[in-house]
Structure formats: structure tokens, C-alpha cells
Amino acid sequence: MLRGFATISFWADDLEAARDWYAELLGVQPYFSVAGPDGRAGYYEFRAGDYQHELGLIDARFRPAGHAAGPGGAVMYWHVDDLEAAVARLLSMGARVHEKITERGEGTGFVTASVIDPFGNVLGVMSNPHYLDVLAKAAPR
Incomplete structure (x- = not known):
């Protein structure tokens, strides 16, 4: 049933700062981005590692209801x-x-x-x- 790791998503209140931080950490810029319905950036995605796994950064305003805002x-x-x-x-x-x-x-x-x-x-x-x-x-x- 589970075929392999596809994407891990992290939430960020300051999406642009998170994009810059992860770009520095990974040494690459995101290859994909999507704006939210209001036109502001809503999602950035990086490819990382030997298998080019996806690391997604999502603006915290799209966090599902009931999802904890802190580590967990x-x-x-x-x-x-x-x-x-x-x-x-x-x-x-x-x-x-x-x-x-x-x-x-x-x-x-x-x-x-x-x-x-x-x-x-x-x-x-x-x-x-x-x-x-x-x-x-x-x-x-």
C-alpha cells in the first residue's frame, strides 16, 4: 500500500522567511510554487536528496482546523x-x-x-x- 515517501509538508507563519531558510540549507531554490486564493504565496516546494524527495512549505494560514501550531x-x-x-x-x-x-x-x-x-x-x-x-x-x- 505505501509505495514510498512522496512529500513532507512544513507550515510557516512567515512563508518567505521559511523559503529563504530552506533554500540556504538545501543549496537550491524551490522548483515549484503556488499562490493562495488571495494571490499571495501559499506554497513552495523543493526537491532534496538522492531521490529528489519533495519538501513542501505551506503558509500557516492554510493549516487544517485543529492542527497544532507548534512542534508535534x-x-x-x-x-x-x-x-x-x-x-x-x-x-x-x-x-x-x-x-x-x-x-x-x-x-x-x-x-x-x-x-x-x-x-x-x-x-x-x-x-x-x-x-x-x-x-x-x-x-x-
Whole structure:
């Protein structure tokens, strides 16, 4: 039933600031945008990583009724090659620690951390050997 990660969406009260922050973090500009019914920017979308997954930024005025305005819910983790450097960079850009770097099972290679971006969203990063295995198998020979 679940075929793969398609898009993760983050909410931002200041959509333009969020666009600029994520453009700096990812090193690319959004490839897609949509205006809201009032003509103001409502959504920006980036492609990120080895599989060009989608990271969407949505103006918080379109948050569904009852959706919490602060950090909460599930944490989606992005694989990074150097977890400590990734966390340090995120913190230097104004994110704050949500969960410190944590080894998940001694010697397994699974290590996670998460931050809260300046817009209140939880951004997870991790070292994930399964990700690297899948990537190696998908690489053209």
C-alpha cells in the first residue's frame, strides 16, 4: 500500500522567511510554487536528496482546523552523511535542539537527532545504514 515517501509538508507563519531558510540549507531554490486564493504565496516546494524527495512549505494560514501550531506529531528523518556536522549547521542557522544525537541500538549504525526549525517544525536527521544499502543497490552499474 505505501509505495514510498512522496512529500513532507512544513507550515510557516512567515512563508518567505521559511523559503529563504530552506533554500540556504538545501543549496537550491524551490522548483515549484503556488499562490493562495488571495494571490499571495501559499506554497513552495523543493526537491532534496538522492531521490529528489519533495519538501513542501505551506503558509500557516492554510493549516487544517485543529492542527497544532507548534512542534508535534511524527518525525521524518533525512539521512545525512555526517550527523554531527548536520546538527551543528542546523543549530548555527537558528534551529534549536528537539532531541539530541541519540544512538538507536548499540553498534547498529542508526543514530538520530532532531531540531525545531525557526518556523516551529520538527526536522529529523539521521545516520541510517539501510538508506545507504538501498542507495547502493539502486545505483546504475
